Every structure is written in structure tokens, then in C-alpha cells.
Amino acid sequence: MMMTVQILFIIFAPFLFLGIINRIKAMWAGRKGSPLIQPLYDFLRLLRKGEVISKTTSIIFKIAPAVNLSSVIFAFLILPLPAIGAVISFDGDFILFAYALGLAKFLAIVASLDTGSSFEGMGASREVTFSTIVEPAFFILLGTLALLTGQTSFDAIFNLLNSSAGYTVLIKILFAVSLIIMILTEGSRVPVDDPNTHLELTMIHEVMILDYSGPDLAFIFYSSGLKLVLLSSLLAEFFIPSNSVFSLIIFIGIIFLTAALIGIIESLIARARMSHVPQFIFLMTALSLIAFAVVISFLRGGL
Amino acid sequence: MSYFLAGILLFFASGMITIFLRKDEWKSIIFLIGAIASQFLILPTLFSSLVFGNSFSTIIFFSEPIGASALRLDPLASVFALIITIGSLLASIYSFGYMKQYYRGKYSLSTFYFFFGLLISSMLLVVIAQNSFLFLIVWELMSLSSFFLVVFENDKEDVRKAGIYYLIAMQIGASFLIAAFAWLSNLSGSYDFASFKIILNTQNYIAVVLFSLFFIGFGTKAGFVPFHTWLPRAHPAAPTGVSSIMSGVMIKTGIYGILRIILLSGVPEIHLAYAVFLISFATGVAGILNAISQKDIKKFLAYSSIENIGIIGMGIGLGMLGAVYNIPLIEALGFLGAILHTINHFIFKSILFYGAGIVYQNTHTRNIEKLGGLIKFMPVTSMLFLIGSLAICGLPLFNGFVSEFAIYLGLAKGFSYTSVSLNIVMLIGFSGLALIGIMAMVGFTKLFGIAFLGTARESLHKKPEEGSSPLLLPMIVLAVFIFVIGISPLLIIQILYPVLKQFMNVDIESTLGSVLSLYSSLSGAFILFTGITLIIFLVRKYFLKNKKVKQFKTWDCGYQVESSRLQYTGSSYSLPFLELVAELVPQKTIVESQHDIFPNEAHLKTSQHDFAERFFVQPILKFVRKFLTMFAWIQSGKMQQYILYGLIFLLIILIWIFGAL
Structure with a gap:
């Protein structure tokens, strides 16, 4: 029963996640806003449509959206979710987690270059540049987790992390903030990217998918929503008490809170100037390094 | 083991035969047949070594100063021999097709195949030679034969330059190896690798210095920074079959050397x-x-x-750290x-x-x-x-x-x-x-x-x-x-x-x-x-079934001019990233334009520098050149002076002999 709820939640969460962000932004602007499940309607509409495909493109353009979706789903199987647990769990599974998303990114970038459009080349170039900052920072975060718990799989790490108390609260907060920066970057949200703009020279992710339409666009749309939920679930993992009946409720609550937080951030601040974005993402590196330093000084009795 | 050696010989021989053939087609075919045939000789031995963990060894007697030399094929050597053998076979098949463009051209295919065969057989000998003298000989053979392959298109100036650069880099690397092997043989009293174990296992400064010499020597071949500068020059100059062998296989002999020394050293410092x-x-x-x-x-x-x-x-470093801290899992995972x-x-x-x-x-x-x-x-x-x-x-x-x-x-x-x-x-x-x-x-x-x-x-x-x-x-x-x-x-x-x-x-x-x-x-x-x-x-297929899929031009956001030149270029693609790391990849931009009332034709040239090369290798080379020019007067070009050298030499010899009497 709990398991079914969990699976159903993850399937529909991407739509709700985006719906909540939009609703919060609308409320903040004093508008009524679209229905909460508007993203679902959009998704279903796209699935019913046919496609227009550029003559310049090759098979890569067609396989990228499907691989994108499958890699996000696969990454979900590695996370130890409440009520399900981790479907795949072994030593070093977090490396596979990061690299599965990397495979999707590679194909998405190559697919956008496949169209030969200068706009999409620009988006790809920026996407990959910002990834070069996010990825090492994420690995510092993972390394800090391994240092803190002495474990090397998500399942074992979170089991140990959430049963211990004390100074880990500080670390968890540092992790949470750096993960939120990662969510904003990887999920292409303000201040890194603005998903609402079309045809502006500052956009990143939206411009990479300009040539997609119909079911393929629906796949991309869904997988980027699912990726947001995936990273928020990772964030939620830090705060779920292990072996609790409420863990599922807390999990769902945190995901929606993250969505609300993203909505609030988007309402409050504008997109950063392109040259300032790296500085913002480097904040994640800095926070992860601080977390590492704190952990090492606590565990090893000073540097 | 004898089959293995026969395979090595066959590689060499099939390259050698091409010298005596007239038709270019035949040269390619003969070399390919030789490469395929040697697989049957070499692979069974490697198979038995890797699957059953067998080691093979044989001793070959050379005349002095080499003396009795051991050739050993242990599992480590087998792995590298496997890469070399399979890599050579694939490169031979590839070259069979690729060298067609050179048929009846100005470059000699016999030279190519001769040195190709020599390169392959010397690489295979490198991994099994366990005598420092023999090792250095085949090591040099490997460097020399690959040099001749790099300068295959020898009438092009940049190719020749790349070749000479490569040759010098290899000799510098080899000089470190010669120093290390000479010292080690002196200390142990034998040329055989097995006798080095005792010296290298001692945890004193000698072992550290020796390891550093080996690391620089082998690292130059492998391409560790800052000894890597020859790679981006030599690889593009060579024909593709050779570049693939050099990049995929030959530089690994440097890795092999480092691993071999680690294996002899036991727990590292x-x-x-x-x-x-x-x-x-x-x-x-x-x-x-x-x-x-x-x-x-x-x-x-x-x-x-x-x-x-x-x-x-x-x-490798991780494996060494695992050995130092005595954590077997890390050691195993690293190696x-x-x-x-x-x-x-x-x-x-x-x-x-x-x-x-x-x-x-x-x-x-x-x-x-x-x-x-x-x-x-x-x-x-x-x-x-x-x-x-x-x-x-x-x-x-x-x-x-x-x-x-x-x-x-x-x-x-x-x-x-x-x-x-x-x-x-x-x-x-x-x-x-x-x-x-x-x-x-x-x-x-x-x-x-x-x-x-x-x-x-x-x-x-x-x-x-x-x-x-x-x-x-x-x-x-x-x-x-x-x-x-x-x-x-x-x-x-x-x-x-x-x-x-x-x-x-x-x-x-x-x-x-x-x-x-x-x-x-x-x-x-x-x-x-x-x-x-x-x-x-x-x-995806289900959703696209019975749907209209239309082909159209790339969405150009309303701009009506279609031009492939509007596409993103490689430089523009990597620019945002390179700007982030501008200090590490310094870029030089040269703009040539004449300022006039009306715009004129202008040229822009950008080039990126290799950080390690510019700030480490070049200053050293500059210093060496400055130092060596101090002795340039020795080679003055005047015949009289050279005759004087001869006289002085004779005089010294005479004095020495009479002094000894």
C-alpha cells in the first residue's frame, strides 16, 4: 500500500512540482495562476501531437530524449526512498547515480548540436560550462558524506546519517543549501536560467530543446520535471528519520517545500547576468568544502 | 614461450620482407598476413598466462657485455603484450586500407612496414625483457622505429620538426632510464631485474631517487606532465595507423615500466x-x-x-597509497x-x-x-x-x-x-x-x-x-x-x-x-x-505510431537567412568554459587590420598555450640552450681547428701511454 503510494507519487510529482512553482509565482505576483495540474495537461497534449523534425538532424536527435528519461528513472532506483528502499544498492552506487545523469547530459548536448542551430549551440555551450562547476562540487558533497559516515552507498550513508545526531545538523544544513544550488542549476531555474523566457540570448536549457516537438518534447518536459523531483528527493533523504511511519509523509512534504522554495526564489530574485552565474554556482563548491572541513575537524580532531 | 618469441620474430620478418617486394599492394597484403599469423603464435601463450596465472621464462645468451638475459612473461607482462598484439593486428588491418592512398606515391611503403614491424616486435620485447641491458636496447629500438614512422611524410617540414622533437624527448627520457639502470646494476652487481628487488625494497633515499629517475624516464614515454610536450606534436604527424598504435599502445609501455618498478619495489615510500x-x-x-x-x-x-x-x-598512485597504509581493498581497486x-x-x-x-x-x-x-x-x-x-x-x-x-x-x-x-x-x-x-x-x-x-x-x-x-x-x-x-x-x-x-x-x-x-x-x-x-x-514508438512526422528546416527563430556559417563553431562552443580557466590555458590573440576610413580586410589569429610547456618546459630549454651555446665555439666550422683537435687528442693518448709505461 505504502509502496504503491510512493510509486504513484513519484510518477505524478513532476507535474505537481512544476505546478506548485507556477502557483507560488502567480500568488506572489497577485495573479490567480493556472491549475496546479496544468503541467499534466500540457504533457498529455504534447503526447497527442505529431512531430516536426529538422532536416539537419540525425538519429542522435531522436534517441536523446528517451535516454534522458531512462537515465533519470534509473537514478531514482538508486535512491533509498521511504517505503520502497533502494532498488539498486551496492558499494559506490552514488558514482553511478552521478554518471547516469552525465550520460543523459552528454546526449542532450550532442542532440542540440545536431540541429546546427546557433541558438542551440549557445545553450549547449553554457549548459556544459556550468556543469563543469556543479559536477566536482557534487562529488565533494558525496565525498563528505562518505567521510562522515564511512560508508560508500546511498542506502548505508542515509541509514547512518539519519540515526545519528549532534553536529550533523550543521552539516545537513550546508548540504541542503548546496543541493538547492544544484537543483537550481541542473533544473535550469532562476537565477541560473529562466524557463519562462523564449528566444532570449540568456537562456540555457530551453534553448537547447528549441527544435523538439510532440512526444519527444513531452519526454524532455517530463524528464526535466522528474530530475527536479529526483534532486529534491536526494535533499529530502537528509531529513527523513529512518524507520518511521511518517517518513513517507515527511518525504512528500519536503519535496513540495522545495518546490515552494524554488517558487519563492524565482519570485524574489531575477536571473543573474550570464557572467555572474559561475560565481553563484561556485557557492556550492565553497559550501561543500566548508562541510568537508567541518566534518574532518570533528572526526579527526582538528586539521 | 618459444611460440611467443616466434610470433615476435614473425612480426619483424613480415615487415622485413616488404623491402624485397616491388608492388605496394603485395607489401600490404604480406604484412597483414604476417600480423594475423603471429596472433596464432602469441595469443595461446598469453591466454595460458592470464587465465591460469602461468609464468614463462627463458634465458638467452648474448655475447658480453649483455651476457645471459632473462625473458620472462608474467601476468603483468601478458596484459601489456595482449594490448600490443591485438592493437597491432587492428592497426595492420586499418593500415591495409589506409595506406592505399600512398600506393605508388612519393613515400616508401617498405620503410613504413619495416619500421612498423620493428616497432611491434620491440614493444613486445620491452614487456618481457628482464635484463636492464637488453631492456634498454629494445626500448631504444622502440623509440627509433617509431621516430621513423612519425617522419613517414618526410618532405613536410612540420613533420620533420615533430619527428626531431619526439626523438629528442625520447632520448632525454631514456637518459634517465640509463642512469637509473646503471646505478641499480652497479649496486646489485647484476643486470637482471630480479636482483634489483633487494635494493629497491630498502626504505632509504637511494630507493626514492631511483624511483624518481624511473618515473621521469618512463613518464616521458607515457606522457606525464610536464614531460608530455612531445605527444601533441608527434601524434598528428604520423599516419593514422601509427598514431593509434603510439597513443593507444606505445605510451602504455611507460605505464608498464612504472608498474614493473613498483612490483620490484614492494611497499613504496x-x-x-x-x-x-x-x-x-x-x-x-x-x-x-x-x-x-x-x-x-x-x-x-x-x-x-x-x-x-x-x-x-x-x-597507480591510489594503489601505492593503499599499499602504504596497508588497506588491501584500496590497493586492489587502485591497481x-x-x-x-x-x-x-x-x-x-x-x-x-x-x-x-x-x-x-x-x-x-x-x-x-x-x-x-x-x-x-x-x-x-x-x-x-x-x-x-x-x-x-x-x-x-x-x-x-x-x-x-x-x-x-x-x-x-x-x-x-x-x-x-x-x-x-x-x-x-x-x-x-x-x-x-x-x-x-x-x-x-x-x-x-x-x-x-x-x-x-x-x-x-x-x-x-x-x-x-x-x-x-x-x-x-x-x-x-x-x-x-x-x-x-x-x-x-x-x-x-x-x-x-x-x-x-x-x-x-x-x-x-x-x-x-x-x-x-x-x-x-x-x-x-x-x-x-x-x-x-x-x-516513444507507441506514441509516434500513426502520427504525422514532418521534416522541416531547423527552427531559426524567424531569421530568414539560412547559412551554415551561422552555426556555433568549436571555438565559440568552448569559449565560456575556457574563459573560466583563462589563467591555465593562456590565449594569444593577434589581430592584423589596417585602420582606415573604410573597413579593410582584417585577420584574426588565436592560439592557446600549453601552461606546463610555457612556464616549465620552455624556461628549462632556454636555460639549456644558453648553457650549451657557451660551448658553441668548439664547433666553429674551421677545418684547421678540427685538425688541431685531432692533434691534441693524439698528444693526450701519447702522454697517457708514455705515462703508463
């Missing part, structure tokens, strides 16, 4: 372990940073080889990662070089800024190149991930050990490997996306065509290897089992057992991933 690890990390970062800034496909691939040597070195990545790098670097060769053959340019849209003309080559690119970025389902995973996991395991310095170095490696990986993605999305996708940026005089079957066959074989190792890594890890046993001395079975079970669960995860992907493809 702690600072050496850290040094190897950090130098390798720097090598990885420097290699890929420079690769990203390249426009030349082959130079790009050469720099990416340096990056991969860095990753292999990180594995496993290093050796596995050596094999993997051979596979994907060869496929990429072969692809680059087909591109060059069809377009006569290596500059990616002039290419584009090749996937329309050569779909098979392009897809194989894409597979190679995905593999080299270390992405799951492809073989690169398997070896990087071992290194990653070894690093992660290091966090649970209570040494602050180890923890910090592990973090540098852990996030550094991620940085190298993501930078490889920047580089290879650029290389593949710009050269093969989009539309052609400049019109070519001839329509590019798909590569011929001898060119594609080795690539297809390698692509199969990529997937086999990528999805079921256990197959290859079981072969490496005896090699790891050589490196580990304690607690082997349980450690390796846990590594094996780890890889089987990884394999399961890959199969699940493939399954999910297939299901999603089916879902």
Missing part, C-alpha cells in the same frame, strides 16, 4: 605514493584542459591521451583501475584515432572548424566515433566507466581511514576525477558535435564518403569490446585476477572476492538500465 598521485592528477587536468582548446582532431586526441594517462596514474583503464584507453583511443583518420582521408583537413555534418556522409564512422567519445568520457554502459568506477570507489573507501592527509588527498582525487570527467565531456561534445553534426561549415572539394571496410572493421571490433567490457566487466576482470595477485601480498582472496561481487552487481544495474531505456524507446 609514503611521499612517493602521494607524489605519483598528485602528479597524475595534474596530468589529467592539464591534458584535458589543453585538449578542449584544440581545433586539430589529432592534437585533441593526443592531449586526451595525456588526460587518460593521468587517470591511469591516479589509479585494478589503473590496469583496466590502460586496456580501456587502448580500446577507445584507437577507435577515435581510426575515426579521425577516415575523416582526414575524406576531407584532407584535421581542423574541426572547417568540418560539420559528416554524419550524413559517413553514418557508420560517425556512430562508432560517438561510441568512442561516450566511452572516453567514462559514461555508464561503456567501458570507460568500469575502470574509472574502480578508482572512484577506491578513493571513496579512503575516506573511512583515519589519516587527515589521506582524506584530503582522496577528496582532491574524488572531486578531481569528476572534474576531469566533466571536462572530457566538454571536449568530446565539442569534437563530435562540431565535426560530425550540424551542416558543413566549409565546402569541400570532394563529397566525403564512408570509410572502406578494412578501415571500419577494426573500429567495429573495438566497439564490440567497448560494450562487452562496459556491460559485463567481470569477463575482463577475471583475466586481470593473476595480475592483481602479483601486486597484492596480503589477504588477496577475500578482497578480490568483494571486488568481483561488486562488479557483478554493477553489471546487473547496467542490464536494468538498458532494459529501462528499451522500454522507453518502445513507449
